Amino acid sequence: MSVIGMPVRRREDYRFITGQGTYTDDINRPGQVHAYILRSPHASARIAGIDTSAAATAPGVVAIYTGKDMAADGVGGLPCGWQIHSKDGSPMVEPPHPPLIVDRVRHVGDQVAAVIAETLAQARDAAELIQVDYVEEPAAIDPVAALKSGAPQVHGEAPGNLCYDWHLGDLAAVDAAFVKAARVIKLDLTNNRLVPNAMEPRAAIGEFDRATGEYTLYTTSQNPHVIRLLMGAFVLHIPEAKLRVVAPDVGGGFGSKIYHYAEEAIVTWAAGKLRRPVKWTAERSESFMTDAHGRDHVTHVELALDSDAKFLALKVSTVANMGAYLSTFATCIPTYLYGTLLAGTYTTPAIYVETKAVFTHTVPVDAYRGAGRPEATFLIERIVDLAADELGMDPAELRRRNFIAKDAYPYQTPVALQYDSGDYFTTLDLALKAANVQGFEARRREAAGRGKLRGLGIATYIEACGIAPSAVVGSLGARAGLFECAAVRVHPTGSVTVLTGSHSHGQGHETTFAQLVADGLGIPIESVEIVHGDSAKIPYGMGTYGSRSLAVGGTAIVKAMDKVIAKGRKIAAHLLEAAEADVEFKNGKFSVAGTDRSQTLAEVALTAYVPHNFPHDELEPGLDETAFYDPKNFTFPSGAHIAEVEIDPETGHVSVVNFTASDDFGRILNPMIVEGQVHGGLAQGIGQALLEGCVYDKETGQLLTGSYNDYTMPRADDLPSFKLSTNVTPCTHNPLGVKGCGEAGAIGAPAAITNALVDALKPLGIRHLDMPATPERLWRLIQQHRSPLAAE
Amino acid sequence: MQETVSLTVNSKPVSATVEGRTLLVQLLREQLGLTGTHVGCDTSQCGACVVHVDGEAVKACTLLALQAEGRSVLTIEGVATGDTLHPMQEAFRNNHALQCGFCTPGMIMSALDLVKNNPNPTEREVREYLEGNLCRCTGYHNIVLAIIEGAAVMRGEKPPPNVHGVAAE
Numbered sequence: 001m002s003v004i005g006m007p008v009r010r011r012e013d014y015r016f017i018t019g020q021g022t023y024t025d026d027i028n029r030p031g032q033v034h035a036y037i038l039r040s041p042h043a044s045a046r047i048a049g050i051d052t053s054a055a056a057t058a059p060g061v062v063a064i065y066t067g068k069d070m071a072a073d074g075v076g077g078l079p080c081g082w083q084i085h086s087k088d089g090s091p092m093v094e095p096p097h098p099p100l101i102v103d104r105v106r107h108v109g110d111q112v113a114a115v116i117a118e119t120l121a122q123a124r125d126a127a128e129l130i131q132v133d134y135v136e137e138p139a140a141i142d143p144v145a146a147l148k149s150g151a152p153q154v155h156g157e158a159p160g161n162l163c164y165d166w167h168l169g170d171l172a173a174v175d176a177a178f179v180k181a182a183r184v185i186k187l188d189l190t191n192n193r194l195v196p197n198a199m200e201p202r203a204a205i206g207e208f209d210r211a212t213g214e215y216t217l218y219t220t221s222q223n224p225h226v227i228r229l230l231m232g233a234f235v236l237h238i239p240e241a242k243l244r245v246v247a248p249d250v251g252g253g254f255g256s257k258i259y260h261y262a263e264e265a266i267v268t269w270a271a272g273k274l275r276r277p278v279k280w281t282a283e284r285s286e287s288f289m290t291d292a293h294g295r296d297h298v299t300h301v302e303l304a305l306d307s308d309a310k311f312l313a314l315k316v317s318t319v320a321n322m323g324a325y326l327s328t329f330a331t332c333i334p335t336y337l338y339g340t341l342l343a344g345t346y347t348t349p350a351i352y353v354e355t356k357a358v359f360t361h362t363v364p365v366d367a368y369r370g371a372g373r374p375e376a377t378f379l380i381e382r383i384v385d386l387a388a389d390e391l392g393m394d395p396a397e398l399r400r401r402n403f404i405a406k407d408a409y410p411y412q413t414p415v416a417l418q419y420d421s422g423d424y425f426t427t428l429d430l431a432l433k434a435a436n437v438q439g440f441e442a443r444r445r446e447a448a449g450r451g452k453l454r455g456l457g458i459a460t461y462i463e464a465c466g467i468a469p470s471a472v473v474g475s476l477g478a479r480a481g482l483f484e485c486a487a488v489r490v491h492p493t494g495s496v497t498v499l500t501g502s503h504s505h506g507q508g509h510e511t512t513f514a515q516l517v518a519d520g521l522g523i524p525i526e527s528v529e530i531v532h533g534d535s536a537k538i539p540y541g542m543g544t545y546g547s548r549s550l551a552v553g554g555t556a557i558v559k560a561m562d563k564v565i566a567k568g569r570k571i572a573a574h575l576l577e578a579a580e581a582d583v584e585f586k587n588g589k590f591s592v593a594g595t596d597r598s599q600t601l602a603e604v605a606l607t608a609y610v611p612h613n614f615p616h617d618e619l620e621p622g623l624d625e626t627a628f629y630d631p632k633n634f635t636f637p638s639g640a641h642i643a644e645v646e647i648d649p650e651t652g653h654v655s656v657v658n659f660t661a662s663d664d665f666g667r668i669l670n671p672m673i674v675e676g677q678v679h680g681g682l683a684q685g686i687g688q689a690l691l692e693g694c695v696y697d698k699e700t701g702q703l704l705t706g707s708y709n710d711y712t713m714p715r716a717d718d719l720p721s722f723k724l725s726t727n728v729t730p731c732t733h734n735p736l737g738v739k740g741c742g743e744a745g746a747i748g749a750p751a752a753i754t755n756a757l758v759d760a761l762k763p764l765g766i767r768h769l770d771m772p773a774t775p776e777r778l779w780r781l782i783q784q785h786r787s788p789l790a791a792e
Numbered sequence: 793m794q795e796t797v798s799l800t801v802n803s804k805p806v807s808a809t810v811e812g813r814t815l816l817v818q819l820l821r822e823q824l825g826l827t828g829t830h831v832g833c834d835t836s837q838c839g840a841c842v843v844h845v846d847g848e849a850v851k852a853c854t855l856l857a858l859q860a861e862g863r864s865v866l867t868i869e870g871v872a873t874g875d876t877l878h879p880m881q882e883a884f885r886n887n888h889a890l891q892c893g894f895c896t897p898g899m900i901m902s903a904l905d906l907v908k909n910n911p912n913p914t915e916r917e918v919r920e921y922l923e924g925n926l927c928r929c930t931g932y933h934n935i936v937l938a939i940i941e942g943a944a945v946m947r948g949e950k951p952p953p954n955v956h957g958v959a960a961e
Contacts, residue, residue, distance in 0.1 A: 008889065019826070019867065019869040121811070198892070199832045199838065199894040199927065200894040252891070373819070387826055506893070672956040676929075679931035680930055681931075682931055683931030709835050713926050717923060722931065
């Protein structure tokens with residue numbers, strides 16, 4: 001029986017439920033010393049001097065390094081992986097990003113010095129003895145204010161704090177559509193800044209082998225080869241052949257562990273200097289002030305409709321906060337992962353978007369679960385809901401009226417993407433039914449009887465996943481290819497090792513990929529071993545982000561299996577003395593059609609490695625094939641999410657009483673794992689809508705939400721049990737028909753929740769509210785709208 | 793200043809030399825090599841370091857190692873009996889109640905403490921009890937299912953049907 005589509009229990013679970021996982025901080029190397037990073041307490045300051053003399057003689061201290069030491073050694077800056085061009089054709093501004101700062105700090109948490117000592121406690125004690133002469137300067141914190149004249153400047157290279165001023169779409173067509181529109185809906189909104197908060201803090205161990213001259217970096221990464229390339233080629237100038245990067249068990253990423261971080265370069269460089277392994281692990285407060293944050297957009301959006309409530313045009317203007325430096329993929333998030341998604345699920349014929357990316361004295365911002373697509377979905381689904389309200393239409397009906405037709409695929413949007421498949425009507429209907437929307441008004445009345453404001457909100461979404469066709473993204477400024485690799489190594493007795501460039505940090509690849517291979521090669525799942533996360537073991541792979549692992553990494557595995565089967569067929573034909581064309585492979589056996597003669601995969605593999613009777617003229621020995629797969633298009637998962645909330649007007653507290661998600665991920669290999677991915681995404685999306693918000697003091701740039709005391713993570717009792725269903729329209733351009741499921745929850749939920757809140761608050765005359773809808777914010781809003789006096 | 797602390801960990805007597813400021817979680821991870829207990833924050837909120845001390849769930853970052861003198865500590869490494877998983881561990885696996893696995897040891901140790909005090913918890917009670925354990929991957933949905941299943945098995949009852957379709961082993 002095929003294991004495809006089965007809820008196979010995860011093979012990785014045993015080590016985690018017994019405490020035997022190996023995360024980076026669980027690793028200790030012989031002779032290891034510890035690094036503590038002294039960080040800036042100021043958002044913006046010039047460094048007049050650093051006195052390390054007292055610290056250098058403190059107990060256990062091995063070395064103290066500053067940016068001058070690294071610069072003197074020729075260490076480069078952390079590179080940005082995507083070049084955006086402005087409207088006028090000029091390239092974005094890329095200021096230097098040294099691993100340790102030299103003369104100026106640009107955000108609270110910026111790296112000032114590295115103290116290396118025998119124990120972490122000694123390193124930390126010594127760091128307190130370092131005297132840094134900071135000359136504080138005004139800080140630019142609010143991204144909109146940072147663009148205004150007279151704002152404090154983050155980098156001399158970037159006048160007006162502008163990184164780029166980008167646009168996409170046909171402005172003339174959009175303006176013409178607005179002129180003839182029957183109705184124009186306008187909205188200003190923010191997409192709140194988030195802190196990713198993978199439960200495992202980042203960690204890194206650098207090591208240098210003086211016998212071989214080889215460096216090893218153990219790090220909490222979603223993509224070890226990308227780190228090897230960036231750190232090796234751009235920062236430390238170590239050839240790939242002398243640099244191994246290992247990402248062992250990694251405790252969640254959500255995007256934040258894609259990027260190359262300063263600490264990775266610091267420990268690797270220091271290990272080379274000291275000839276001892278150097279370990280660094282973030283404290284949670286360091287995670288808050290150094291992990292790349294997410295979102296942080298300020299947007300004005302206008303939607304034009306005709307008299308039949310058909311969307312004519314969408315016009316979007318966004319200010320996107322980059323933070324103090326450009327993180328690895330920061331620049332593509334508010335552009336090509338955002339503007340290209342603004343058609344959503346709709347036929348809007350004309351779209352124009354412009355994005356100003358701005359430097360501020362805050363932590364860098366980059367991709368966080370969804371990455372641009374939640375921001376696009378939030379603004380589309382908010383303005384569509386507002387339009388329905390202003391037109392007095394059923395929000396579901398307005399959406400249906402503008403959905404892309406079921407028979408319109410492939411569908412070319414006005415913002416570059418071509419959707420290959422989808423069926424938004426069925427997905428929405430599934431959600432409406434599962435959420436019992438028909439019975440909602442009765443539930444609203446019942447809640448009102450208890451003094452509660454109950455609301456229901458719908459959001460549909462589209463995302464572009466399976467990132468990405470290399471030629472396409474290259475033409476848009478990507479400085480990397482976005483293929484994936486896989487090697488399928490059949491051993492002499494028939495067991496199989498699969499080497500994959502996709503990295504698993506919670507996604508369950510060791511299970512899903514094994515299902516794929518067990519099915520493809522017709523062998524027991526127990527015979528398949530999945531290996532990932534070590535640049536010394538696996539071919540050059542691009543890693544895990546953008547819901548790409550199965551669509552891109554899984555397809556690479558399929559391609560490698562195809563090669564194994566093709567070679568196996570030739571070997572079997574030789575052994576069976578049959579024509580290759582007559583040999584078919586099924587259920588793990590090569591058989592001669594119409595006969596009972598066959599060879600198992602294991603028999604063929606043994607022949608391949610003990611090639612006594614072997615077609616040497618035609619084939620090389622061995623059964624070990626590698627494939628690289630570069631996708632032809634993005635994949636386009638879609639869905640409809642419905643939230644039902646109750647607000648207690650006396651306290652502003654929100655209960656999410658129901659949450660229904662109906663998603664189309666294409667074909668599904670392990671439904672249990674897919675549901676788990678949706679659950680997690682929904683929790684992060686609901687967190688963004690109701691609880692999570694990164695707050696800086698607008699004057700001083702101090703991070704006010706720097707710990708779990710101040711930044712509200714979703715807890716078990718903040719969330720409901722989720723109702724999930726799936727609709728399947730297979731992806732047309734990968735052999736698995738899969739689309740990706742990792743980000744969907746975080747994309748649909750913020751808009752669904754906010755729409756539900758606005759629906760609940762409509763009787764008070766409230767038409768919009770920004771995220772997070774904390775009890776305080778809601779209570780104040782309700783008070784203001786209840787009594788004009790209270791607004792004073 | 794260094795001092796010696798002696799305690800029982802997972803039924804074995806151990807001694808170690810620690811500083812006054814050494815936390816129990818540091819002793820477990822760094823000196824005893826029990827790295828299943830994790831550190832996910834620095835404000836005693838995430839719950840990744842929950843262990844049992846004399847049968848009570850404790851965040852191991854809130855106790856100095858010296859305060860564990862003479863006490864009995866159970867960590868995630870001591871929960872299974874040989875190769876036989878504890879029913880709560882089995883329930884986590886049956887319900888896909890973990891993804892990255894980082895919060896999992898603390899979740900399981902908290903779940904065991906909940907069931908000890910409340911052998912038949914409702915969904916609401918499970919959710920409220922988990923206030924002190926953060927998970928960023930699962931949205932808690934499957935953790936709640938797992939704890940309800942684990943509690944049933946611990947009570948000696950047949951667990952509720954597995955909603956994921958995972959066949960019992």
